[in-house]
Amino acid sequence: MPDKYHIKTQPIPPRRPRIGKIGVVDWREDCANCHNCVKKACVFDRYREEMSYIRGLREMDAVFFQCMGCFSCVQQCTKGLLALSANPVYERLGNTYWTPQIIETTWAQAESAKIPVSGAGYRGRFSGLGFDSMWTDMSEIVRPTRDGIHGREYISTAVDIGRKPALLHFDAGNPAGGLPPLVDIPMPMIIDMLPRGYRLPNLLPVIKIVAAQTGVIAIIDSKDWQLAGNDLDQYLPNLAIYLDASAPLPGRELLTGMRLVEISDDGNAERRVRELKQINPGIVVAVRVEMDSGGIERAVEYARQPFVEVLHLVADDNGNEIGEKNPRFIKDMVRSVHNSLVESGLRNEVTLMAGGGIALAEHMAKQILCGADLVTINLPLLIALECTLCRDCNDGQSCPALIGEIDIKYGVGRMTNLIAAWHDQLIEVMGAMGIREVRRLRGEVGRALFFEDLEEATFGKLFGSRKNN
Ligand code: SF4
Ligand code: SF4
Missing domain, CATH: 3.20.20.70 (Aldolase class I)
Known part of the structure; x- marks a missing residue:
């Protein structure tokens, strides 16, 4: 029997600073220096990553926009010093058909070879133009097809x-x-x-x-x-x-x-x-x-x-x-x-x-x-x-x-x-x-x-x- 079709992959990180969708704005004035600062609790560890990103920064205009937008830190900061901001560079990616989301998900797949997972359910529109006006019937998503x-x-x-x-x-x-x-x-x-x-x-x-x-x-x-x-x-x-x-x-x-x-x-x-x-x-x-x-x-x-x-x-x-x-x-x-x-x-x-x-x-x-x-x-x-x-x-x-x-x-x-x-x-x-x-x-x-x-x-x-x- 011939071998199963399999493509060998390995992670290939980007050469350029990542263009993410959301960043955190941190108004440091008036910070109470809480012992249990919400920044330490980011489950994606974005604040630590941002610090190391800034230390290795080579391009001054490449701001760190890698927040996942869970709002946890924003809602829990006792002084209300944190806010999220959309990245204007991200919004200018591509065009009306090749949207920023398509470009971002393509970059992620090219880096990791993994299937993109949006997590917590799909929050987007449920129909649109082109391929978005059609859905596939996934009713067989049970064993044995899994x-x-x-x-x-x-x-x-x-x-x-x-x-x-x-x-x-x-x-x-x-x-x-x-x-x-x-x-x-x-x-x-x-x-x-x-x-x-x-x-x-x-x-x-x-x-x-x-x-x-x-x-x-x-x-x-x-x-x-x-x-x-x-x-x-x-x-x-x-x-x-x-x-x-x-x-x-x-x-x-x-x-x-x-x-x-x-x-x-x-x-x-x-x-x-x-x-x-x-x-x-x-x-x-x-x-x-x-x-x-x-x-x-x-x-x-x-x-x-x-x-x-x-x-x-x-x-x-x-x-x-x-x-x-x-x-x-x-x-x-x-x-x-x-x-x-x-x-x-x-x-x-x-x-x-x-x-x-x-x-x-x-x-x-x-x-x-x-x-x-x-x-x-x-x-x-x-x-x-x-x-x-x-x-x-x-x-x-x-x-x-x-x-x-x-x-x-x-x-x-x-x-x-x-x-x-x-x-x-x-x-x-x-x-x-x-x-x-x-x-x-x-x-x-x-x-x-x-x-x-x-x-x-x-x-x-x-x-x-x-x-x-
Ligand atoms: S909003 Fe969520 S993902 Fe973004 S920095 Fe705050 S805790 Fe981390
Ligand atoms: S469209 Fe052309 S110039 Fe712009 S990023 Fe792609 S290859 Fe480079």
Whole structure:
């Protein structure tokens, strides 16, 4: 029996001062110097940590904002000298989609490789836009599914990428004409190219090692191929080259070493697939379909073509339909493509990869529930390196997170930790849903609840349907 899929991790602390959410303001005047000062009773030991932090301080503007906000010291100080304050730097992290909470939790996972725990229950909103308008049904969170989470039973996260025949024809006991090539990876995740504005040249050598260590595949633009290093031969099974409309065909050595290649949706896909298969018949070719206003229709049309094996549906960085004023969200667009293919009996023949807006491990599970076979991610791996998504690099300014100065060990360790934490969370979610194979999670909307459906069922009869603007 093959070994269980396991990613080796180790704690990798941040290089930069932590940007926490809350700090304590201590008005020392009038302090009664109580023998049993409430500061000593902080269960997180934050006051002692702050003193040692100040002693080693190298940057004067890096204030200690690591309070957990339990209010214990604030409420119990006999003179009322303590107060909590929100960190304005924290509140400026990211943007409306990549919120400070998402960035903070990604940093924590990249440091420790552990599943984030909010503790004392979730106090946030219970619905919102995008993936927040959908919930997973955790009603199976009982034995024996917990056994999978604790490793006593195997929950498989492996997926196959490629075209699967609808019917098998046998000739003398063997499938007639052979079987189409399939790529199997141990986790439903592919590392996509970073968006143009964030393509930092020193990250490709890191990303190729991360892909090899975790067993997933990283897509590298053919234009950036040279930046990935001189030792690519050993990494080829975990790399896929992206060829846009103007890119020439790669050399035979490259294509015969790789398992997956991606081409653009430029009207010449059939010819390009034929050329690539002539060089390496065992390679799987994915077609990248940008999810703009015609993206769903193009994807469904491609899936009808027998030469198409894999479709990579890509929304913008925030998961929105590209170039639209009132965009649809990636989960809804993928669900439309999935449902169309189910209706036409083609769904099992093609693989759907979905990218754009996958910011948390739960998004991976939700996107698969909406019909993707696997997801592609990019920005979470950049955030793992302490990026704040300030976009200064996009404007040609220096990077406040000093990403250009990272060493390989730090970069590989932080990205690997994040992927391991996501894998553990996927197992956690699947275990709680009573699903032991991620292939069976695909399109399993019976295990999901959608805000729109619940609202319609609850209030639709009273107030009518919600108008979509
Ligand atoms: S509010 Fe709680 S966590 Fe923060 S410093 Fe006071 S006791 Fe510690
Ligand atoms: S921290 Fe800002 S400048 Fe640095 S990589 Fe991230 S977005 Fe770019």
